Amino acid sequence: MSLVKTIRQTLVPIHKQGYPFIAIFFVMSLLLGLLWEPLMWLGFVLTAWCAYFFRDPQRLTPLDDDLVISPADGRVSSITKLTPPEELGLGSEPMLRISVFMNVFNCHVNRAPMRGRVARIAYRKGQFVNAELDKASHDNERNGLVIDTAQGEIGVVQIAGLVARRIVCWTSHGASLQAGERFGLIRFGSRLDVFLPAGAQARVSLGQTAIAGETVLAEFGSAKGPTIGRRD
Template sequence: MKIAPEGIVPIAAAVFMACGAWLISPVLGGIMGLCALFLAWFYREPHVDVPSDPQAFVSPADGKVVEVESTDIPFVGNSAKIGIFMTVADVHVNRIPYEGKISFLKYRKGKHLVAFAPKSSEINERLYTGLETKHGNVLLVQIAGLLARRIACRVKVDQFMAKGQAYGMIKFGSKVDVYLPPCVKPIVKIGDRVKAGSSVIGMVLEDEGSDIVEQKSS
């Protein structure tokens, strides 16, 4: 298991402060040391086994499925929207659901409501990532939550990405929405636990017409 690049600076700073605090007070140094260990744990980036099935779309985030519904948006068309909520305990590295090219990146300032709130997808701070795949367009939305105050992006427009490849992270509790192409049917339901890059959330149908099941969290 490795540390996410976004965590190197804060972890190093915490270790430095822990060493300095130890000279003043071993107790204070121990507390700061625990903070450094927490940061190292939070910024973990574990290896993932990406499914080889060419029909499978994988989860972009670790967490709990809180939303599955049909929608229609300009970049994707008639699609299935899957919302995944990440707690502080979940791995926060986000991954690409299917191989393709980054079409656009669009950042929007916003509020910091709890990420599972119904309107968080529309009014919270968020980053839109457009992905072009051979099965159609995918839209990924990283949404900052109550504790999450920074969305980190690792990709650039026109960059080609492999399925399961890390493309960014959101810090300290948040949500990711993924809009699947019209020919991809969701196979997860509300309440399911998923892992970024390894859990299959949708399968390509042989025909383009998909019966998208709408679900809403209670």
């Protein structure tokens, strides 16, 4: 195996959304170095962190319409039944909500939890309180997707946090998403809520570490044995 191929397989790709920020961090480091050299090296460390933040690794996603896959890297911070945000149009009955909290060291690329068609996209302005708090679901700035799946409509909500000030969503109304497919990201610390209809059973525990595109958050029906996967 050639050295170049080994390096390519070792390095984690960086999402294009991060290129402008990495460039800004790098240029600022050089400018700070003109004032005092130690500041330049500190800036290079922050530049490396910025590149790490925008990493976009491949994931092996289980392909099964009964499985709900984590849309984000992070910690499972809530498993409860709650009425979904009004703007999603999912009704007033409580649904199973599983929340994944992302800190500034998690990969922030968001992935579709199930295969389906984007039925609605609803953006709502709001506050920027700590995304780990339960009230962030209602108070914070957020962007919600309703995905029409084989199990019915589910809600996926990107929630801005105390540090995060920018929600990015590049999918569109009517688009078809595969489970594990990238649909957006949030800068720089935030949370993803998944609202699931009746029949879904949680398959994670509070505090468990979830991996976007790989960890099974919930399941509809009974297990059917081994499942094939898709690497992306």
